[in-house]
Amino acid sequence: MFRSLQSRLFLTYLLVAGLVLLFVAVSLLFLLLRSPSGDQRVYLSLERSLPTIARGQGRLLLELEGEELNSTIERMDQMSGARVILINPQGEVLVDSRSTESPVPEEVLQQSGIGQEIVRGRFGKVGEGIWLYVSQSLVQHFRIILASPRPTLMNLRLWWDSVLRPILQAAGIALLLSIFLSWLMSRWVAAPLDRMAEVSRAVAAGDYDQRLQPGGPEEVRGLALTFNEMVTRVQAGRKAQRDFVANVSHELKTPLTSIQGFAQAILDGTAQDEESQQHAAQVVYDEAQRLHRLVEDLLELARMDAGQIDFHQDRVEIITLLSAVVERLSVKAAEAGVDVINKVGQLPVLIGDGDRLAQVFMNLIDNAIKHTPEGGQVSLWGEYADGWISIHVEDTGPGIPEEELSRIFERFYQLDKARPGGMDRGVGLGLAITREIVRSHQGRLVAQSELGRGSRFTVQLPVVRADDTTLAVDRG
Template sequence: MFASLRSRLWLTYALLIGVVLFVVGSALVVYFLNNPLVERQAATRLRLVVNSLNNQRFLQGFDGDVEQVVTRISENFDVRISVFRGDGLLVADSQTDGEALNINLAEFPFNADAPPVLRTRDSSGQLWLYTAAPVLDRFFVLVATPRPRASLASILTDDLFVPLIQAGALALLLSLVLAFLISRWVAAPLQRMAEAVGNVATGYYGPIEPQGPREVRHLANAFNDMTTRVQASQQSQRDFVANVSHELKTPLTSIQGFAQAILDGTADSPETQQQSASVIHDEAGRMHRLVVDLLDLARLDAGTADLARAPLDLAALLDGVARKLAPQSQQASIDLQADIPALPSFIGDGDRLAQVFTNLVDNAIKYTPAGGQVLLRAKQQNGNVQVSIADNGPGISKEELSRIFERFYQIDKSRSGNGHSVGLGLAIAQQIVHAHGGHITAHSEKGRGSVFVITLPVARPDDVTMAIRRVD
């Protein structure tokens, strides 16, 4: 019955309101049962009786009518009156058969102007209110009455209590209605979110409008971010499958065609057979490189790539990359410059980092027109080593710059079929840099060239010690 969040919220509010009203009602009942106003009225009546007896001077003659006078006054004011001599001997008592009161008049604080009203208990435990006053300097008058207590029946029929009950019932009704509206206001955004989650299971990724309390709005924003990322991830997976299929289809088609030519005798001369075998070999190598790159990406994504970390002379590594690509730059009429000062010690995988720098410099040479320049520069900055590869080639547009690190993305589509590039180089470079605790960024403007910046953390002394121990 109370399975939904809305019904549980309403039940919680209702129980809370009911408990509050019960506590308040109980406090009112206790207050009325122990009404101090009734007790003050009784105390006033006792003082009036004492003053009346004192003014009548009914003990002045001390004749036999004292008992009758005391009894008559006691009945009229509904009190108990006792008269004592100065030595404590009881002279008269309006309730001769009543319980004895535990009162010591010698300790009573007499006050002629306002006799105090005190409390005591009789032999049966009944609580009494009493006061006393001296009369004719020879007698003491004690006036007492049981402490008044209102009955529960009288409270329930009291003119004040009934309106309070009615007001409480009305407050309970209004509170329950308000609790229903509040629970609906809180639960409605969550119900819409539950519907949206159900829609995700069916393939619909519609956003949720953030409404309701702040926490619910934060949850809605987080849900919208999650669905956006899920859509992007699914689109990336679809693109990945499509790109891999495309990249594998081309070499497989070539391999199948030339193999068929050899089998059916179309390639019947040694030269055509040699050509067919060469194409099959090249395309198989292209497939092998694609598979190796995909495996590298998978391991780097999962954090399981085997990085041979060791103390590394980064300056020597960069200088080696520049020397290795110098013939290629000369052949393309590109001026390859290297500005590499002495760099601090670095812990990393030399082969992997050489792969990164080689890929970036190679791309810069390929995309820079003849007569252009490629600059490989390194420096230490803010506790990091910063390596930049700059060229003055055609540059990259803003739209393409935001996607260059995506897998299989190629800026120059005409190069996709040259057998060398499949658009994984920059994605692999980015993952390798991240695995070394660094980051890579690209800056470019159309027509003004591009700059790739790799920032790597400088090794600390304890890093060097750990790396040396692993090598040993």
């Protein structure tokens, strides 16, 4: 019992409400008992009876003596319901209608009022009974006292109907209302969590289309939004995983099919002459190289994702690095009939991994050469501003459609799928690796393109002081 969150919240709210009501009831009862309201009633009742006795019977009391006086005092007691005490001018008790009760203290006997002033007071001891009294002077300095016991718990019946009963009725209504509100509050808090548990079980079972409707308290709404974002990312991750497996399978299948086919041609004698055998062997070699590059790229991306690649901290002269890369690609550019123009001037020294940065620009310039028609050109230039070096690689190729520009850095995404096979054909991992290397240097890789005019790739790298021993390559 009370194992669910809703039942525990309900019990908690109910206990809090009950304790508050109990505290209010006890406090109110205590205040009522300690308040002067009960005393005030007694005083008012005594004061209503006192003038009648003082004016109407006062002179008569002075004329009576002995048993006749005692009988008259007792009748006054019965009529007023109060203890009647007559005091002489010397402060002595002449007669007391309840002489067996607590005696009147000396200070009360010696008390005197001014004229016809009514004096209030109390006497007695706790445990023996407290008496409330009013007194007034009579003729010839005689005084009369009317006294009544102070209300106690035994007197609750006097004001039960007028005070306690309405309070208890209101408390009962408040308790019922608190039970209902406690149930509503517990349901309001627990319902979204129950729904979240239900959706979590559905997601765990493989239904990634489930989403939560944010509701309940702010914290629960935030949890629902975070949960939806988590499911979306998991769904995207699973889709990326499926796409990755499909792409790898496709990229492996094509070269393996070629290798198998031409190897079979050599084995079964289909390639009989030396030229045919040489061609088959060359195709097998080229496709094996392609497979090797694919495996190397996949391993490199996996190491980057796992943060297992060490980036060396070296001083990098960017102009020297780019000149070396252009030199290495000069033969390929000449064969393609493309001019590579290096306009990069003097720039600040970088702290980074020179080999990895060379790989970045090698890939970007190589792609630019591949996508530039014969007679076109690839231009490089750089700039430095606000602590950042920007290197631009721009070609005069056909450009990239706007709808595909945002996807060129995706793994296995190939813009020109009609490109013929062979050693120069890529598998769509080059730009993905390039972006990861730039990010590892806390840089940015930006692509811009205009159809019919060419594309521009910009590598932005932060300049780190040459004497700084920390290379900003933390992938966070």
